[in-house]
Amino acid sequence: MSQFTYTANPSRVIFGSGTLSQIATEVSTQGFTAAMILCTPYQVDDARRIEHLLGAKASHIFSEATMHTPTSITEKALAIVENKKVDCLVSIGGGSTTGLGKAISIRTGIYHICIPTTYAGSEMTSILGQTSQGLKTTIKDPRVLPGTVIYDVDLTKTLPAGLSATSGINAIAHAAEALYAPDSNPIIRLIAREGIRALAEALPDIMKDQESHDARYKALYGAWLCGMCLGSTTMSLHHKLCHTLGGSFDLPHAETHTILLPHTLAYNCPAAPTLDAELAELLPGGYSSGIEGLNRLLDQLNVKRALKDFWFNEDDIDRAASIAMENQYANPRKVEREKICELLRRAWAGEPARVDG
Known part of the structure; x- marks a missing residue:
């Protein structure tokens, strides 16, 4: 131990x-x-x-x-x-x-x-x-x-279903990065797992009935736990990219987190070998891959998947990658500029996330 x-x-x-x-x-x-x-x-x-x-x-x-x-x-x-x-x-x-x-x-x-x-x-x-x-x-x-x-x-209960979905995925991002943060610990990982599971179960129910008390209770509980994770560990590549796109390109916060999350997690899977299986266990649907489960969850929530839907131009990918390379956050996988450009291109186009070696 x-x-x-x-x-x-x-x-x-x-x-x-x-x-x-x-x-x-x-x-x-x-x-x-x-x-x-x-x-x-x-x-x-x-x-x-x-x-x-x-x-x-x-x-x-x-x-x-x-x-x-x-x-x-x-x-x-x-x-x-x-x-x-x-x-x-x-x-x-x-x-x-x-x-x-x-x-x-x-x-x-x-x-x-x-x-x-x-x-x-x-x-x-x-x-x-x-x-x-x-x-x-x-x-x-x-x-x-x-x-x-x-x-x-x-x-x-009055939070629109679509905004509930992106806000909830934003919260999941906080907990997901805590699973591999360099300063994580067994307590935070337990909290992260519970937070991800609660939100992943609640969000589809909110899409069906946005005033469901049980679903809203579970989602807010999960968001609280996920927030605790972000407050207790170091942020990684996902948050660095979101801060870059939000601060320098004025992209909306929750929607940007939602689009980038499967791509940033897929990027880090090769350096965090238990991540994909752990996510698969926490996400609904019984998928063998957590990245695939997250792709399907976002499809189920009917959220926008492409940065270009929020007026982010393909020509801006190079500049965004350059900004993201500065003052890097701790990350399990080495941040390589060429690979970050490809990650952003996939997110710009709205392609499903996939794990590359």
């Missing part, structure tokens, strides 16, 4: 149905009096609901959270934080809103209560990705973690 180090996630987690109703108690218990509520322009109604629950303790709604966390938006929010003397942040939404809450929190030390409405998993990580001048960079710091995370299954 090899030695390993496991660091537990210190966030306080409230999980269940109707748990949003506990937000006022949570803010009061922590002793806060001026909470700024963060959301995207599309989730103002959710923010107003929180404002109503908080009453006088709600200071301001900032509704400009944006994909890939541009530093210009963070700076705009920081000016309001100072002006309103905010002592608590409440973010509601997916990765964009969570990212903004993290960006403000690490700069100010203000306590962050996060209420996820997707399966992005960012709320469980000490990682903050930010975009400035067309480049996305990441930092990893324990201070980035939200202090409290409130998971309310009811909030996910």
